[in-house]
Amino acid sequence: MIHQGEITAPLLDVRNLRTEFATDGGTVRAVDDASFSIMPGERIAVVGESGSGKSAMAMSILRLLVYPGRVVAGDVLLEGTNIAQLSERQLNQLRGRSVGTVFQDPMSSLDPVMRISKQMTAPIMRNLGMNYKEAHAEAVEWLRKVGIPDPERRITAFPFEMSGGMRQRVMIAMALSCRPKLLIADEPTTALDVTIQAQIVEILKKLTSEANTAMMFITHDLGLVARLADKVAVMYAGRIVEFATVEEIFAAPCHPYTQSLLRTIPSPTALNTSRLPQIPGLPPDMKKAIQGCAFRERCRAATDICAREAPALTDRGASHVAACWQPEGLGSSPIDAQPDRALRRNDGPFRDRVIVEINNLNKHFVSSSFLSRTKRNVIRAVNGVSLRVRQGETLGIVGESGCGKSTLARLLLGLEKPSSGEIFTEGLTQMVFQDPASSFNPKMRIRSIIEEPLLVKRKGDWRTRQARVEELVKLVGLDEAHLDRFPGQLSGGQLQRIAVARALALEPSVVVADEPTSALDVSVRAQIINLLADLKQELGVAFVFISHDLLTVQYISDRIAVMYLGEVVEYGPADLVFNSPSHPYTKALIDAVPIPDPAREAKRASAVLKGELPSPLSEISGCTFATRCPLATEQCRTEKPKLRQHRKSREAACHYAK
C-alpha cells in the first residue's frame, strides 16, 4: 500500500493559491483560491479568456510574477517541496531544472543579442554538470529533436535570424534540455500559424511522452485542448470553475461557462445553418470585488443563491469538479435569450451581381541592397490573383501569415497601388481592422468616430448626421449611451462593433474585415461573427473576411479563397472547400486545425505538413507549394499549375485536382 501511495503522489500540488495585482484602480485578485494537482507525466490544459488568471496562475507557481503582482496566499508543492517557502537561491535551483517553461511569444522570449548556443549551453552546463563541449553536443541534439534542420550550423545563429516557429522550437529545446519533470507552457502556439502550430504540438506531445514529463499548458483554443490534454482546468474571473478529464469536459461539462464556451465554437463539419450561440455580456471587472458567482450575470440558470454566495468546487464524478450551484449547470437550455434565428446562406444559386472584380492582380515589392544595387529582391506579395465578390456574399480569405492576404486587403481599399492588374468595384469599400483598440483615436468620442466618414464625404447637415450615427450604433447592437464615451471606456468587443458601425456609415457595398475577431476573446468572438452575419442579411452588404482562423472563416463565409505565397490556390463554396478540399495545401491547412472534440482528435491521423513557408524572395518556377506538398511530382516542380475550374463552381491551382 505504501508503494502504491508513492506512485500516485502528485508531482505538483497547488493549494488555495491566491495572487493579487495592485493597480491604480484597486487590487485585482487575478487568481483566487486555486487548487489542483498534476500527476507525473500528465498533461493539464488551463483554459480561460484573457484576464481569467490563467497566466498569472502559471507564473505564480514558479514565482515568476513581477511587481505589482504577488502571491498572497497558498502553497505550491512540487514533489513535496513547498515552492512558496523556498529561498531565492533554492528557487533558482529548481527553476529550469525541475520545471521548464515555454512562453507565448517566441519573437521576444529569447535574448536578442545572445547566440542560441550560449543561451542553450549555459543552463545545461549548470544543471547537468557538463563541460562546454558536452553541453554543446547536448544542445545540438535537442535542436535536432525539436526538428531544427542543420542544427550544428543553426545553433550559432542569433534569434533574429530564425522564424517564429524555429524560435519556439529553440524555446522548447531549451526548456526540455535540462530534463524537467514539469513543463509549463503559456500559450505556446498562439503566435504561430496553424501548420506550424500542428508541428509544435506534435513535438511537445512526443518529447513529453518519451521522458514522462508532465505538462501544464495554457490556452484559449479548445481544439488544442482536445488534441493535447489529459485533464482540463477551466478558469473564469480568477477562479477554477471546472476541472475534469478532457473526455468529460467535452462530453459532459457541468459549469455553465464551460457549456457556453463549447457551444460558441463553430462546428467544423456541420453545415452551419443557424446562428452561432453567443454568451451574452462581458467578463466582470476584476478591479471590483465580486459578490457571489462571477459568471451569474451571463448565466441563464442563475438564481438567488448565485448572487449571494460564490459556489465552491464540488464533486461531479470520479475526477470531475465544478463550481456551480445548479446540479446540471445550464442543462439543455440555450445560453442566450436571442431567438434561434436561421442563418441564411448564399450557397445554392448565388446572387449573380458581381460588385468586386479582381483581374490578374499583382503587387510586387522591390528592394535593393546597399552594396549591390543591381541585385534586386522582388517580393511577390500578391501574384496573379483573380477573384470576384458578389452582392451580399461573404468571401473568406485564408492562408498563413505572409501569404499576401493583408496586402490584398490593402489593394482592395486602394491603400496600395497594384503593380499590375485591375480591380473593379461597384460602390464604396470600407474597412474593419484587427485591433479595435489601436484603430481609433483615443481622444475622440465614439460619436465623432462614427460621424467622421460622413464629415469627410460631406454627407448631410449636422442633424441628419447625428440621426445616422444613432441609427448606426443601434444597428451594431449598442445604444446611444455609448456615443459619448471614449474608446478607452469600451471593451474590445464593443469597440469592434463601433468599427463595424463606422465602416457602414457611408453605406458601402463591400466591407473588408482583416482579422476582425482574432484580438477578441472566445466568448465575445461569437457576438461579432453573428453581428456580421446579421448585417450581411439585413443590408445586403458584401464582406471580405480575412482570417487565419479556419473554423470562423468556414462558418461565416459563403465562398473561400485559399492563398499561398501571394496566389489563390483554391476557390469555391465554403462548406465544399472545407469538407472536400481539392488543393493539397487546403487539405493540409484543414488537417492542421485542432478540432474541439477529443474523440475525433484521437482518431485523426497526425499528418503534419512539413517545413515552413519558403522565403518570398525565392524564385519558384513550378508550383509554389511543391516544396512542402506530399504529392508533388516532377511536373509540379517544373510546370506552374493555373487556377482552373475542375468541378462545378470550384477552382484549384493543382495539376491533380479532380
Place this chain on the structure above:
Amino acid sequence: MLAYSLKKLLQLVVTTIGVVMLVFFAMRLIPGDAAAAMAGDTLSGAALERLRDQMGLNDPLLVQFWNFVRGLLVLDFGRTLTTNLPVSDLIRSAAPITLLIAIATIILAIAIAIPLGTVAAFMAHKGHKTLDNLITGLAMIIDLMPSFWTALVFLLIFSLTLGWFPASGPISWDDPYSIVMRLALPILVLSLSQVAILARMTRTAVLEVLSEDYVRTARAMGWSELRVLFRHALKNAALPIVTVVGLSFGNLLNGTIIVEAIFTIPGVGTVLINGINSRDYQLVQVLMIFYALLFVFINFATDILYRALDPRVKF
C-alpha cells in the same frame, strides 16, 4: 560587419566634406572684411588692398576654398591673423588638454551613472520606490543646475574657500600630479551634468528591458537576479545608453568651452574664445572644423559600437 563599417566610414567622409564646406562658406557670408578687421584703422587704400592680396582674399572663392582644403589635408592650417602663429601649433598644445577633459569626463560619468541608473531601475522593477525616487530626483536636480553655475560654486567652495584645488596656474605635461589637481574640478563639474542625463537614461533603458520576455525566460531558467541583470538586461540596455553617450558628447564639447573659460585652462575652448574675440576668422574656422570632426568621429565610433553590441543592426 565589414560592409557596415565601410558604409559608416563613407558616411563619415561625406559628412566631413559637408562640414568643411559649410564652415568655409558660412565664414565668407559673414559681413565685413577680414583684412580690414585685422588692420583696424592703421591701413587704408592701396595698403589694405595689398594685404587682401597677401591673404588671398582677392582670389576667386573656389581657389580660396581649394587652398583651404589643401591646407587641411597637409595639416597646415595657416597662421593666426592677430598673432601670426601657426594655427597647428595652437591646436597641438590645446587639443590634448581638451581631449583629456572630455574623455575623463565621459569615463567618470559612465562609471557613476550606469551603476546608479541600474540600481534605480532594479529597485523600481521590484517595487521599492524610495531609492529609485531618491536617485531619479537627485539626477533631476543636478540636471537643472547649469554647468557655468556649478563651475563657479565649485570654484568658490573647493578652490577659494577650502583651497583643495588650485584655481589657476600652468599646465605642464611633465607633472601628472599638477594636471590631476588642475583638471579635477572641471572634470567633476562637467561629469555631473553627464551623470544626470546618463543615469536617467540608463534607468529607463534597464527598466524597460527588465520587463522583456527574454528576461522572464532567463529567470525561468533559474538564473540569479544578478546574472539576469548583467548578462541579459544590461547588455540589451547598453544599446540606447551608447546612443545617448554619443549624442551627449556634443553637449560635453559645449561644456568644455565654458568650463575652460571659468577655470582658465588653455584648452581649445579658450583658444576659440580668444579667436572669436579678436575676429580671427582663420583660427575660428579651423577650430570649428576641429569640434565638428570630433563630434562626427564620436558618432562614427558610436555606430560601430552599436553594431558590435547588437547583431540585428542593419545599415
